[in-house]
Amino acid sequence: MFDNSRDLPDDLERLQTLRIWHALWLERIDRKAAELRRRQAQEERGRASRPPVPDWILELSRATGHPLAVHVGDCGMAGRRRRPVGQDEARRILATTGVPACPICRPDTSLHIAGLASPTMVALVRRPPRIGRRSQAKQLRSDHPVGDAKSLITCNDRQGRRTSTPLPTGRRR
Structure with a gap:
């Protein structure tokens, strides 16, 4: 060849x-x-x-380190801050502490626990319900003793509190 x-x-x-x-x-x-x-x-x-994938994960808050949710070990919705937990500890956390189960992977179903925290994303976020800006402003204006409602500006101060200040004269909103 x-x-x-x-x-x-x-x-x-x-x-x-x-x-x-x-x-x-x-x-x-x-x-x-x-x-x-x-x-x-x-x-x-x-x-x-590489360590094995844990059976159950406890998702922790980035700010405080408090538990946010319980997940199945391979759930993609778990945040970066997490701690592996055993089956008994996952059951105890779901049943006694009020930490919600992830609504995506549903560890409460896998652990055969029924009727616990509502599986909604709102429960995971734990934020108070938002009120629209206009309704907040109306509420603040009606409670404010100085001036009429149209002559006030409402905003957040540095500590996150709502404040109302009078508009400069000659300018109406």
């Missing part, structure tokens, strides 16, 4: 050049193959040393 001498040059100098060129390519190929073997071995060691 490769005995055909017509595809090779006739002089020794060009044959030596081809031999060096092919030797360099073989060395390059061998280096790349060794690098790939090393990388595959390293990934395999990483997979072997």
Whole structure:
């Protein structure tokens, strides 16, 4: 198959050049193959040393560290701050502390616990219901003793409290 001498040059100098060129390519190929073997071995060691996925996860608040929700171990909705918990502890947390179950992975169903916290995302966020700006302003204006409702500006101060201030004279809203 490769005995055909017509595809090779006739002089020794060009044959030596081809031999060096092919030797360099073989060395390059061998280096790349060794690098790939090393990388595959390293990934395999990483997979072997990776801790197993926990059965249950307790999601923690980023600000306070308090529990936010209980999740099944492979739930994608769990936040970054989490702590693995055992089955008994997950049951105890769901039943006694009032921490809600994730509405996506439903650990309460997997743990055979029924009728606990409502599985809504609002329960996970734990924010008070928002009132529209206009209704908040109307409420503040009606409670404010100074001036009529149209002459007040309502806004938040630095501590997050709602405040009302009179508009400058000559300008009505």
